[in-house]
Amino acid sequence: MDGRAVAPAAGTILNALATGTGSAFAIDAETTATVALDASGEVVGEVADAPDADTALVERCVELAVDEYGDAEALDALGVADPAAVGGSVRTDSEVPMAAGLKSSSAAANATVLATLDALGVADEVAREDACRLGVRAARDAGVTVTGAFDDASASMLGGVTVTDNRSDELLAREAVDWDVLVWTPPEQAFSADADVARCERIAPVAEVVADLALDGRYGEAMTVNGFAFCAALDFPAAPMLDALPAVRGVSLSGTGPSFVAVGERATLERLRDRWNQREGTTWLTTTRNDGTRTR
Incomplete structure (x- = not known):
């Protein structure tokens, strides 16, 4: 029983660390997940070109998807009676x-959940929002997120721009967009789980303004205000943003960095x-994506 799915990355409009409300948009860079189910009772993960990478997230995604959606027909086909087997x-x-900061974990979780549902033969029967919430549960279980990242995960799963309440995993708004996007990624890494949440919570009044802008559809202004606030909170230089202003529609630190979009x-x-x-790192030009995660 095999399945395959692809999920896009995403950029930040509002980081949810300050208030729990977040917003993100899908971009055209993909993660592919291939799942093969058997009766071994153990899920083994692998990340291409990264043999030492932590695979707890994707393994948990498979386990939760099987437990939630592994019906009697699928289990019988595998020759087992219990999803745990x-x-x-x-x-x-x-x-x-x-x-x-480009939502690699959310993309991996979404692709893995949908690939597992594909392997179970139920990918077309499960609402995409529900599949997304399953990946968010796995991310919390695996300890790779502070907020649960429903904003990032929903943008990757559904496509376009989403605004969410990460405290309740509620989708507040979604809109299809057609933007060109520039990404700069410096050579260093920044893990979301290591972010200083207390410092981020101190800029909650600014984050509330950004949320209002995003819910009003003023995404470029929202992400720019977010970028300056979170550069200060997370101790990133704002110079890349100043390089972009005032010519661009919007610019921000993405996630907890170090990328800028x-x-x-x-x-x-x-x-x-x-x-x-002229800065050290990788710069690439891409576009937004509105189709979200899909089987392949």
């Missing part, structure tokens, strides 16, 4: 750099790319 393998292959006219972003290319 189901095992198998999961392999992820990603264009999204890890620990870069900018949206705007393609010609403007191409000029910004020349400036960001």
